[in-house]
Amino acid sequence: MPPTPHVLVLGGTTEARELAEALAGRPGVRVTTSLAGRVARPGALPGDVRVGGFGGADKLADWLRRQHVDALVDATHPFAAAITANAARAAAATGVPAVVLRRPGWQPGPGDRWHPVPSLAAAAGLLPSLGRRVFLTTGRLGLAAFAHLADLHFVVRSVEPPDPPMPPRTEVLLARGPFTVAGETSLLREHRVDVLVTKDSGGEATAAKLTAARDLGLPVVVVRRPAVPEGVPVVAGVAQALRWLDLAVS
Numbered sequence: 546m547p548p549t550p551h552v553l554v555l556g557g558t559t560e561a562r563e564l565a566e567a568l569a570g571r572p573g574v575r576v577t578t579s580l581a582g583r584v585a586r587p588g589a590l591p592g593d594v595r596v597g598g599f600g601g602a603d604k605l606a607d608w609l610r611r612q613h614v615d616a617l618v619d620a621t622h623p624f625a626a627a628i629t630a631n632a633a634r635a636a637a638a639t640g641v642p643a644v645v646l647r648r649p650g651w652q653p654g655p656g657d658r659w660h661p662v663p664s665l666a667a668a669a670g671l672l673p674s675l676g677r678r679v680f681l682t683t684g685r686l687g688l689a690a691f692a693h694l695a696d697l698h699f700v701v702r703s704v705e706p707p708d709p710p711m712p713p714r715t716e717v718l719l720a721r722g723p724f725t726v727a728g729e730t731s732l733l734r735e736h737r738v739d740v741l742v743t744k745d746s747g748g749e750a751t752a753a754k755l756t757a758a759r760d761l762g763l764p765v766v767v768v769r770r771p772a773v774p775e776g777v778p779v780v781a782g783v784a785q786a787l788r789w790l791d792l793a794v795s
Contacts, residue, residue, distance in 0.1 A: 550615045550794040551575045560646050561620035563783045565590050602634035609639045616793045620646040624744055626771040633774035642793040645779045646786045648747040658764045665690035668742050668766045675764045676740030683744050700736045722750035729757035742766045
C-alpha cells in the first residue's frame with residue numbers, strides 16, 4: 546500500500562479552512578494546518594492542527610522532512626510576507642512542491658478615490674493631507690506606524706485587542722467580519738470618518754467598507770500587497786489549489 550500523502554496548509558484564512566475541510570474529506574490524505582497563534586480562540590479545524598511559528602526557514606525545512614510532507618500550500622494572509630518567504634525557502638531546500646493560495650486583490654471602480662501606497666509607513670505619511678478622522682482597518686499589528694500622528698483621531702478595528710504603541714487618540718472597535726455595506730456606512734457616519742486606511746486583503750468579508758467609502762465620497766488609502774517569492778506558483782482559490790495538489794502528489 547502506498548504511503549498516505551501528507552499536505553501541510555499554512556493557515557489563518559477562510560481559504561485555508563475550506564482547503565483543510567476539502568482535504569479532510571478525501572480518503573487517504575493526511576492534512577495538517579499550521580496556525581501562527583495570533584488569534585486567541587481559532588475555530589475548530591479538521592485534520593491535524595499545530596499552533597505557533599516554526600522558527601524560520603531552516604526549522605520549517607526540518608519539520609517538513611521529519612513529518613514526511615509531500616506538498617505545502619501557503620494559504621496565509623496576503624500580508625504574511627515573512628512566513629511566505631520562509632515557506633518558499635524551506636520548500637526549495639527540501640524539494641517539497643509548494644504553492645501560494647491567494648484570494649484576488651481588490652480593484653477600484655468608478656467613483657473610488659483610492660490612494661495606493663507600498664507600506665504602512667507610506668500610508669501614515671499620506672494621511673494628514675487627506676483627513677483628520679481615520680478609520681484604520683489594517684489589523685492590530687502595525688499600529689506603531691501611525692503612533693506619531695497625535696493630531697489625528699483614529700478608529701481602529703481588529704479581531705483582538707491591539708498592543709501599544711498606537712496613536713494617542715485611538716478608539717478601538719473589536720469585531721470580526723463579514724460586514725455589511727449598511728453597517729459600514731453607519732459606522733463611518735457615526736464616527737465622522739473622513740478617510741479610510743486598509744490593506745489590500747481581498748475577499749468579500751471586509752470589502753463592504755470600500756463600497757461604503759465610495760458611496761460617501763471618502764478617500765481610501767490602500768496598502769499594496771507584498772510580492773510573492775519568485776518562482777513560487779500562485780492559485781486564486783481552493784478549487785485551483787486542489788487541482789494543483791492532484792498533480793503535485795499524484
